[in-house]
Amino acid sequence: MDKNMYAIEVERLTKIYGKGETAVTAIADATLQVKPGELVAILGPSGSGKTTLLTCIGLINEPTHGTVVIDGTTVADEGWKSGIDLKRMRREKLGFIFQAHNLIPFLTAQENVMIALEINNMTKNEAKSRATELLTSLNLGHRLGNYPSALSGGEAQRVAIARALANKPRVILADEPTAALDTENGKNVMALLKKLAVENYSAILVVTHDHRMVEGFDRIFQVNDGRITDEKSNLEVGASHERG
């Protein structure tokens, strides 16, 4: 892979819900690029359009205008590009981390990771081995056979991270991954994401409303009223928060 190629390239992305007088612009003219190994945050208050941006990049929501390129493949250009298998793209190129971990309650921690691998046509034995390896690397080796209900919030979120990493995706999209965690666990998760971005050479895009959690991020995009209003380094965000 070309090291200079962006993992995520978004150009003048606009998403409009509804038509005519009832049309609502959720995100307008958003442009951003994320390189592999970068940890990037989209920061903004509730209703600012940050999750809409994430769903458009995550191939869930069809953009109304603009282009989306994932790992060199143009997936949207004034609507979904024809001939693109969105499910396959999501399976192979993207990893998702959710606000409430979204682990499948009737699968053990190990099976929750295995399912992502088996969906991607990995054999059961290979999937088991990879899931064990991943979970052990995230200090969850002793929790392989536990159901999500038996895991703490932090542990469950780490299992969710392991699932997102399972297929070695080029892009990991995280939607408020620390919202259900206390501050300490939240910071631990963010630190882990930072580490994983570097180790796995994945682009990690995190949507959050909590500026305290973006410590150590490479870049931060501020979203307000559907527009990316600012791109800051981590230091700038911390300073502006202290002033506010």
Add this chain to the structure above:
Amino acid sequence: MNLAIRDIRYHRGRFILTSIGLGLLLGVVISMGGIYRGLIADALAILHANKADIWVVQQNTNGPFAESSRIPEDIKYRIRAVPGVAEASPLSFQTIQIERHGKPFRFFLIGYEMSGFGGPPEIVAGRGIRQKHYEMVAARAMGMQIGEKIHLGLHDYTIVGLTGKIVSSSGDPVAYVSLVDAQDIQFKKDNDAIRNDRERIGANLANIQTLSPAQGKYLQQNISAITESTHTVNTIVVRLAPGANLHDVQERISRWNHFKPISDAEQTAILAKGMIEKARMQLGLFRVILLVISAVIISLIIYTSTLDKIKVIATLKLIGSQNRVIIGMILQQSLLMGFIAYFIGYGLILLTYEKFPRRIVLEAFDMQILFVIVMVICVISSFVGIRKALKVEPGEALGG
């Protein structure tokens, strides 16, 4: 990875309880089918026990089970003389209900000629009837012991043997006595009634001025003999000689006045299609209703189970799962539920069918057909859940 099995394993309590509930319902469906088959078996039990080729009954009737039929006993001699007839034996049938141990006690009494056929098909305890009078063989289902006495008509009868499970077309257990005893029980009047009848006949004859006293006395004796005769039977059963033509024998007997020869096949049709047709339709309708209820219940269970899994389904879709994984999860659960419920219902009926008041006959073909129907219902019922699942957007996995 089989998601259906994993989900069931995690929610096994709920799944088992649901399957048991559904199993009970299917048990009722199975028992209804068994009762229907039992009705046929009961209706044909006496027919099969007798192994008769022809039933000679009263003309213009479908007797002796579907309609009342009375014919003179001595017609048996004429029938025996028909070419092709090997045996002809008179039978008397009557349903009796008496009080026993303070409770109604109902059974079907068959009188048979001891030198002929039509008696108990087997003796499972004690012995058969050896004396011409006051001995009885009872079906085991009557709950009587050997040596026990029962009062019928004017006399007491002693149980000398027990026969197996044989019942009348209405499901009453069968008892056997000699033909003479059966005729006595059915037709013999007590002494007061006989005296009363004779007086009435005498008085009627005395009013006829043209009769001399001697003629009157002669007539009275003859009329009384006729009215007091018990030599009436309900049918004469006929077995043909090897090689004899059934239709020829039937045609020969049907030429006589007052008699109708019904073949075994015709008698089977009368009993199976005529007598139990309404019961069959009723049971069939119940089965259909219960199967529809089962389908609705399975649909609701699968639908609510799918609703419970909306987030799971959305997450699976979001991580790129193919639709077949999700459809498979719902369909397999539905099929597994139907499969387990079917065997719970089957096992339940298998363990309890002998305790039912009426005979339950479980036939392999019926069970196989029901199994296929249950599986088809499960597939159709899962469509509502599958439809809902396919409409779930992957975006629903996002948010709190």
